[in-house]
Amino acid sequence: MTRFGPPLEALALQDVTWGAPPPGRILVRVRAAGAGFPDAMMTAGDFPLLGAPPFGLGEEAAGEVVAVPHGSRFAVGDRVAGITGFLEGWGGYANYTYLRETSAFLVPGAMTDEEAAGFPIAFRTAYAGLVERVPVTPGQYLLVLGAAGSSGAAAVQLGKALGATVIAVAGGERKTAFCAGIGADHVIDHRAEDLAVRIGELTGGHGVDVLYDPVGGDTAAAAVRGIARFGRIALIGLASGRTLPLDSSDMLLRNYSAAGVLAGPDKDPAVERAVWERLLALVRGGAVRTPVGTVHDFAGVPEMVAAQHAPEPGKSVVRVASVMA
Ligand SMILES: NC(=O)c1ccc[n+]([C@@H]2O[C@H](COP(=O)([O-])OP(=O)(O)OC[C@H]3O[C@@H](n4cnc5c(N)ncnc54)[C@H](OP(=O)(O)O)[C@@H]3O)[C@@H](O)[C@H]2O)c1
Structure with missing residues (x-):
């Protein structure tokens, strides 16, 4: 450059x-x-x-x-x-x-x-988001924005490997078909459907426990309307070019939180090596690709x-x- x-x-x-x-x-x-x-x-x-x-x-x-x-x-x-x-x-x-x-x-x-x-980047970031910063546990609802993109597709797969029920969000038919093909349990087309309404339907009114957000802007703001009580947002990126406007009053009243996620190596090289070994074990076992x-x-x-x-x-x-x- x-x-x-x-x-x-x-x-x-x-x-x-x-x-x-x-x-x-x-x-x-x-x-x-x-x-x-x-x-x-x-x-x-x-x-x-x-x-x-x-x-x-x-x-x-x-x-x-x-x-x-x-x-x-x-x-x-x-x-x-x-x-x-x-x-x-x-x-x-x-x-x-x-x-x-x-x-x-x-x-x-x-x-x-x-x-x-x-x-490396997408899966190390998904690990930082879904294991280190905003751990998702088996049976929880995980919503992934930009799910047909690099960061999102890795989070869909890692979320599935961690036992979550994964709802992928993408724009248009080609991308929603792609998300189904990489293992998402449910797919929402944000261009054609109301995100908050669909989240309510798919989760039986519970909402999503973890929101993985590499997109920001209006799409992320719409997804936040479907977050569960005690839900958590992993702030990953800004592909829309705009930040997610967080309202501290809404966070307080609906009991949810947000964590910034910047993937980076652990200070201890042995711990970092173990992270990569865990990710590569998932590759070898066919859980992620x-x-x-x-x-x-x-x-x-x-x-x-x-x-x-x-x-x-x-x-x-x-x-x-x-x-x-
Ligand atoms: N925190 C970290 O450590 C970390 C690591 C890697 C990347 N990131 C960040 O994550 C973000 C996404 O990166 P990525 O490599 O996953 O991107 P990507 O593969 O291009 O995917 C981004 C997705 O965002 C959606 N999108 C919405 N508005 C968009 C717009 N105006 N332009 C482009 N895409 C738009 C698109 O999905 P639809 O068409 O389906 O809406 C697209 O598939 C970036 O901000 C990047 O810097 C952060």
Whole structure:
């Protein structure tokens, strides 16, 4: 990324040099990189935590280890995936990138490069939301907004794996069919149906115990009207471009709460490794799987980022290795 602005103007291929990986990073030859709405936010300069351009875009990647620092638990040649050093400027839409060692894992044999590349951010975020910050327990109603998107589809699957009854919310027939296909118990089309009314019908008047919200704005505000007594909101993101307007008086009178969720590694690397092991055990057992949607060419990254304002169902992924020498 050379500057903030429209993706077709802000993004360009440039030659850079990757030095030996510093402690805590591994250098990877990228085969595929996970994409998503944050790319659009970063390109527009709307992503908090990020410094000024130039920097490499792409939060997550899968590939093959080419260099490790002394004492690394990985070895050259390992097939790995994980979260990139994007906050320091080393993103996944590149021939090489650094992965954070604490957020990297050996890719199970049955996972494709695309599935591996599109797994880390969405599933680590769903874990942060539904296990660490707003735990959902078996039998509870979990409502997931943006459920055909990257974050939402992971939350649908993890919620099911945790034993919740999952209500997926998406816009339009293709996306609602997609949500049913990834295991949602119920699906609401927010473009065609009244969210609060449908929540009441589907939960027998109980309301939803947990609301997973990567969208914000009006859709989230409508969903809050269907929240249960003692319900909890996991605040994940703002794909609508607007925050969820929270009314403290309403929260008080209807006994619900909200928690901000910023997925990040646990301070203790052993605890963080255990999180990834638990997620990968779900992959191996077939309980969760990256729902790969559109696979883009490396050269098409600017167009892909521009399209994030009307995303297709599923997880967008960029195939990088095909343009490598
Ligand atoms: N807290 C964290 O640690 C964390 C981690 C990852 C991502 N996030 C955040 O989560 C949000 C969603 O990211 P994502 O990668 O899941 O996005 P995504 O795959 O593009 O999905 C977002 C969904 O939001 C809905 N949406 C509503 N209004 C939209 C609009 N104006 N433009 C685009 N989508 C809109 C769409 O669903 P319908 O068409 O069905 O309405 C879309 O499928 C972002 O704000 C991102 O920064 C947070």
